[in-house]
Amino acid sequence: MRELLLCPPDYYGIEYEINPWMSRARGAEAALAQKQWNELHATLSKLDCKIHLIAPQRGLPDMVFTANAGLTIGRKFIPSNFRHKERAGEAPHFARWMEEHGYQVAWLPDDLYFEGEGDALFGGDVLFCGYKFRSDIQSHRAVADMLGCLAVSVELVDPRFYHLDTCFCPLPDGAAVWFPAAFDEYGQRAIREHVADLIDVLPEEAMHFSCNAVVLERDIVLPEGAPKLVAILQDRGYRCHELPMSEFIKAGGACKCLVMFMPQRESAL
Amino acid sequence: MFSETIELRGHIIDSLILPKVLDQILTHGANFKIGEIKIGKKRADQSFARIEVSAETSEALDELILRLRQHGAEVDKRADAQIAKAPADGVFPRDFYVTTNQQTFVRFDGKEIEVRPAMMNSAIVVDRKRRSARAVKFFDVSKGDEIVVGHQGVRVVPVQRSTSRTDLFQFINAIIDADEPKSAIIRELAGELQRARAAKGKVAVVAGPAIVRTGAGQHLVRLIESRYVDRLFAGNAFAAYDVERALFGTSLGMSSELAFARGGHENLMRAVNVIREAGGIAAAAQKKILTGGIMHACVRHNVDIVLTGSIRDEGPIPGVTTDAIEAQKVMREKLADVTHALLLATIQHSLAVATMLAPTVKTVCVDIDPSAVERAVEHQPLQSIGLVTDVEPFLRELADCVTEAESSSGAKK
Numbered sequence: 303m304r305e306l307l308l309c310p311p312d313y314y315g316i317e318y319e320i321n322p323w324m325s326r327a328r329g330a331e332a333a334l335a336q337k338q339w340n341e342l343h344a345t346l347s348k349l350d351c352k353i354h355l356i357a358p359q360r361g362l363p364d365m366v367f368t369a370n371a372g373l374t375i376g377r378k379f380i381p382s383n384f385r386h387k388e389r390a391g392e393a394p395h396f397a398r399w400m401e402e403h404g405y406q407v408a409w410l411p412d413d414l415y416f417e418g419e420g421d422a423l424f425g426g427d428v429l430f431c432g433y434k435f436r437s438d439i440q441s442h443r444a445v446a447d448m449l450g451c452l453a454v455s456v457e458l459v460d461p462r463f464y465h466l467d468t469c470f471c472p473l474p475d476g477a478a479v480w481f482p483a484a485f486d487e488y489g490q491r492a493i494r495e496h497v498a499d500l501i502d503v504l505p506e507e508a509m510h511f512s513c514n515a516v517v518l519e520r521d522i523v524l525p526e527g528a529p530k531l532v533a534i535l536q537d538r539g540y541r542c543h544e545l546p547m548s549e550f551i552k553a554g555g556a557c558k559c560l561v562m563f564m565p566q567r568e569s570a571l
Numbered sequence: 572m573f574s575e576t577i578e579l580r581g582h583i584i585d586s587l588i589l590p591k592v593l594d595q596i597l598t599h600g601a602n603f604k605i606g607e608i609k610i611g612k613k614r615a616d617q618s619f620a621r622i623e624v625s626a627e628t629s630e631a632l633d634e635l636i637l638r639l640r641q642h643g644a645e646v647d648k649r650a651d652a653q654i655a656k657a658p659a660d661g662v663f664p665r666d667f668y669v670t671t672n673q674q675t676f677v678r679f680d681g682k683e684i685e686v687r688p689a690m691m692n693s694a695i696v697v698d699r700k701r702r703s704a705r706a707v708k709f710f711d712v713s714k715g716d717e718i719v720v721g722h723q724g725v726r727v728v729p730v731q732r733s734t735s736r737t738d739l740f741q742f743i744n745a746i747i748d749a750d751e752p753k754s755a756i757i758r759e760l761a762g763e764l765q766r767a768r769a770a771k772g773k774v775a776v777v778a779g780p781a782i783v784r785t786g787a788g789q790h791l792v793r794l795i796e797s798r799y800v801d802r803l804f805a806g807n808a809f810a811a812y813d814v815e816r817a818l819f820g821t822s823l824g825m826s827s828e829l830a831f832a833r834g835g836h837e838n839l840m841r842a843v844n845v846i847r848e849a850g851g852i853a854a855a856a857q858k859k860i861l862t863g864g865i866m867h868a869c870v871r872h873n874v875d876i877v878l879t880g881s882i883r884d885e886g887p888i889p890g891v892t893t894d895a896i897e898a899q900k901v902m903r904e905k906l907a908d909v910t911h912a913l914l915l916a917t918i919q920h921s922l923a924v925a926t927m928l929a930p931t932v933k934t935v936c937v938d939i940d941p942s943a944v945e946r947a948v949e950h951q952p953l954q955s956i957g958l959v960t961d962v963e964p965f966l967r968e969l970a971d972c973v974t975e976a977e978s979s980s981g982a983k984k
Contacts, residue, residue, distance in 0.1 A: 427614075428585075439588070439643040443581035443617065452615050455586040457642070488587040496585070571615075 304351040304518055307399075307562040311339045311366045312358040316553055320386045321435075322461050323554035335549035339366070342523065342560060345543050349521045354564070356399045362392050366550075367559040369467060371396035372418040374565040375449055379405040382418040385436050405564075408448055416441035420465035420559065422453075424567050425472035428496050429453045432466030449570035454496055456489030463508070467558045471513045473522075475538070477501060479515070479531065481508035507531050511547065511556035525556040572728065573632045574625035574676060574683060576606065577644040581617050584610060589620055592642055599635045601626040604728075625728070629682075652677040652724030654697060657716040661709050666720040667694040670706045671727060672950055673930050677704050678724040688907065691926045691950070695719040710896055740933045746944055746957035753958055754968065760935060760956070761972035764799045764911070767933075772910035775802040777924045778865070779917025781939075781962055783812040783822045788865050790966035791915075795868040797973055802875040802905055803865070804924055806917070807884040807891045810852065810866055810876075814888070815842035817864030843886040851889035852876065877905045881919075903927050911935075916962040918943040925950045937965050 316329050346353060358365055371392065372381040379400040384390045397407050410416050421437040422445060423430050429451050431442040439455045446453035456466070460483060463469040469484035470493070477499035482490050494500065503512050510527030522540050524532075525547035532542045547556040583589040596603045607621040624639070626632040636646060655664035672691040676683040679697065686695050690706035696716045697704045704719075712718070719725060740763075747753055767774055782788055794800055812822040819838040820826055849855035856862075856870040869876050879902065880893035892898040906912075906927050914921035914936040921936060925947050928934065934955040936947040944957035958965060 434641060439581070439641070440645075443643070446582060446615070446617065450615050452585060453582050455582065455588060455643070457591075486591075488591040492585065492587045495587075 305354060305564045306346060306351050306516075307354050307356060307368045307371070307564050308343060308346075308560060309356045309358050309366045309368050311335050313360050313363050314339075314358075314366045314550075314553075315363045317363050318386075318388045320388060321464050321554040323552060325552070328552060330549040330552045338546050338549055339560065341545055342547075342557060345523055345545060346516065346518075346561070349518050349523075351518055354403070356396065359391075359395055362389075362395070364389050364553065364555075365392045365395065367420070367553075367555045368396075368562040369559045370417045370420040370465070371562050372400070373416075373422045373445065374400070374405065374419075374563065375567050375570050376565055377405055378448070379407050379564075380416070380418070380445060380448060381407060381409060382420075383410055383412060383414060383416050383441070385415040385417065400564075410441055410444050410448075414438050414441040414444055416445065417465060419562050419566060420467050422566075423466055423470060423472055424570075425478050425497055426476055427452065427571065429570065430466060430470060430472070430493065430496075431455050432458045432470070434458050435461060435464035451570035454492050456492055457486040458484055458489070459486045460484045462554075464554065465559070467514055468511060468554070469508065469513050471515050471517065471558070472497075473517060473540075474519055475499075477538075479503060479513055479535075481505070481513055484508070501531070501534055503528070503531055511551055514556040514558040516557050516561050523557050525551065572625045572627065572674065572685065573629045574623055574726070574728070575632055575636055575646055576621060576623050577636065577639060577646055579618075579620045579622065579642075579644055581643060582611075583618050583620065583643070588642055589618070592622070592639055592644060595638060595642075596622075596624055596635065599626070599631070599638075601631065601635050623728075650723050651679045651681065652695075652697070652719045653721045654679070654717045655720045657712045657714055657718055659714050661712060662714075663694045663709070663712060664718050664720055668719045668722065668725055669693075670695060672926070672928065674728040675706075676726045676728070677719055678726070683726065689929065690903070695725075708899070740954050740956060746941070746948065746959065748941065749939075749959045753960060753965070756956065756958070757965065757968045758972050761969055761976060763933070764794075764969075764973060765976060767911050768799060770910075773801045773908050774799060774911045774913065775804060775906060775909040775924070776800050777804040777912065777914045777917060777920050778809050779805075779915060779920065779962070780808045780812045780822070781916035782966065783809065783816055783865070784825065785961060785963035787963040787966040788813060788816060790963075790970040791865050792868040793970040793974055794966075795865070795872050795874055797977060798872065799973060800869075800872075800874050802877060802909065803869050804877045804879075804902065804905070804920065806920055807878060807880050807887045809917075810846075810878055810888050810891070811839055811843050811885060813864045813866050814846055814852070814855075814861060815839045817861055817867060818842050818845060840885060843888060846888050847886065853890075875905060877902060879920075899927075913937070914947050915966070918947070921947040930954065937962050 381393050381397045401407050415438045417436040421432040431453050433439040442453045442455045463484035469481040471479040478497045479501045481503045507528035511525045512528035512531050515522050515524035523543045526544040602625050604623040609619040611618045670693045675686040686704045693706035696707050815838050816822045821838045824836050849860050852866045853870050856867050861867050878891040879898035880887050880891045912934045934951045936944050936957045938944045941959045948955035948957045
């Protein structure tokens with residue numbers, strides 16, 4: 303059974319602007335955000351997984367996006383080195399929590415920015431890693447060294463899709479959902495060379511964070527607003543759970559950003 | 572050119588980072604040379620590449636490197652060049668770095684600067700305040716000058732082979748032996764000379780006495796008259812033979828009809844005397860004492876004449892630089908902006924000039940002795956053509972080709 307880490311949105315809000323989605327003027331509606339998060343929690347609870355909760359911290363509104371806490375493989379947890387100081391305070395809380403739960407915490411060198419599962423997703427036996435906006439490409443090399451796996455680094459070029467998990471979502475059957483325009487030409491080619499079966503998301507659906515989906519075997523939990531993608535996935539035999547995510551999209555996150563797999567993989571090989 | 576060495580590590584092949592970085596270098600108008608590459612053998616093995624990036628300006632290089640860093644490029648931290656002071660005037664420190672004629676950079680304070688001018692068989696003096704470096708000969712060094720010693724921090728960039736394959740010199744780049752056909756190459760050379768003239772290049776001819784003795788002088792005169800020659804480098808003997816031919820119809824007593832004429836060596840001595848009496852070649856031409864031959868053509872068409880002396884010289888003819896060190900300086904100065912060099916039938920003079928040429932100068936060496944051709948072109952490994960042949964048929968055919976092309980292009984107009 304898959305285990306997931308979530309963080310309740312008690313202190314969630316748009317308190318700073320570190321991506322093009324965020325606007326303090328617009329803000330997120332706290333009650334609605336709570337309702338949407340509860341719905342995500344309830345949906346996941348009914349699926350084949352075990353949910354862990356980390357205590358939210360005042361002053362760390364984005365801690366709700368646990369996917370950016372780090373990358374967990376087997377019993378090893380590689381904490382993130384956040385690029386923005388606004389989020390850097392989250393790292394010790396996550397590291398302590400993981401350590402308390404029996405994970406071996408392996409820090410990257412301080413000078414390498416890395417934003418965890420947000421920028422590192424396994425597809426088959428390849429760890430796809432996004433770089434430029436948040437993670438440094440050098441961090442991929444260090445992660446690949448730690449895990450002994452093949453890391454394919456792809457450059458993200460659209461600031462709206464600043465993390466890999468906003469534009470790329472591997473599926474258990476070896477296919478992947480992606481929004482190609484979020485990658486540079488070389489990144490697109492590298493992904494095509496390693497993933498034979500790619501499902502393109504239309505630009506209007508990508509804008510609803512459709513790639514930001516939690517995949518639990520045949521169940522896919524994704525934000526509402528992507529009828530075409532949902533039809534394709536259903537054709538392939540997936541059960542799609544569409545959820546309203548408006549309040550989190552205002553901060554540049556959705557279903558997958560709110561969840562970290564622990565672990566994402568039992569082993570890197 | 573300014574350059575920096577970068578290193579790439581990781582899964583740079585699977586991620587297509589290596590091709591991306593190389594493409595970016597080229598699209599930014601810079602160049603690269605892969606120094607070392609190690610490809611991982613197993614799937615999870617990381618790869619490594621060391622790449623030398625060069626750009627026209629230091630700013631362009633900095634900007635490019637900054638971009639490449641985003642893709643994981645790390646700048647190779649290399650050591651500065653070692654420096655020692657010259658112990659006395661005209662003496663280099665022991666272990667001084669001996670230069671080649673290739674583009675050379677020295678690194679100090681973490682930055683590379685180009686040695687200008689690049690000069691073969693010299694030492695490198697650095698001026699830290701001005702951040703400049705130049706190649707110097709023994710006579711140019713003063714006590715206390717800072718000289719590069721050892722090889723650390725010195726980088727030599729050989730001329731790159733052109734990838735376009737349109738450049739005759741890089742395409743042929745060989746020695747054509749005596750028994751091989753030459754017409755096609757001579758035709759191409761004629762085309763190259765026309766392009767050089769159109770592009771305001773500077774063509775230097777290094778001429779040996781055999782040109783006069785074989786009767787090829789008239790063909791060289793045709794090239795001069797068509798303005799294909801900007802500078803003539805020769806020895807005292809060449810000028811003396813040419814003047815003798817112009818004044819008496821012989822060179823070293825031999826007429827072009829291959830008969831020994833009356834007067835023998837006497838003619839040469841009298842010719843030298845006439846020029847000395849007139850006050851030099853240009854003066855003799857102006858006074859209409861000298862009315863034909865190569866020297867006369869040079870004066871008429873404003874070709875720079877650079878004459879240097881040797882031990883066996885008669886005279887010398889006024890204007891010949893007889894001090895060897897002074898001659899080196901003059902030749903080097905007159906060769907600085909040369910783009911094409913024709914080294915014709917004179918091994919010693921050709922070798923002297925060849926060691927002073929920048930590696931980018933397109934060089935043609937013609938000599939009847941294969942070893943002379945080989946030695947003269949070895950300094951321009953990617954920019955030279957050698958022809959083993961008597962100089963007379965070569966010059967005749969070359970002059971025919973250019974004059975033919977001239978008249979046909981004239982007819983079109």
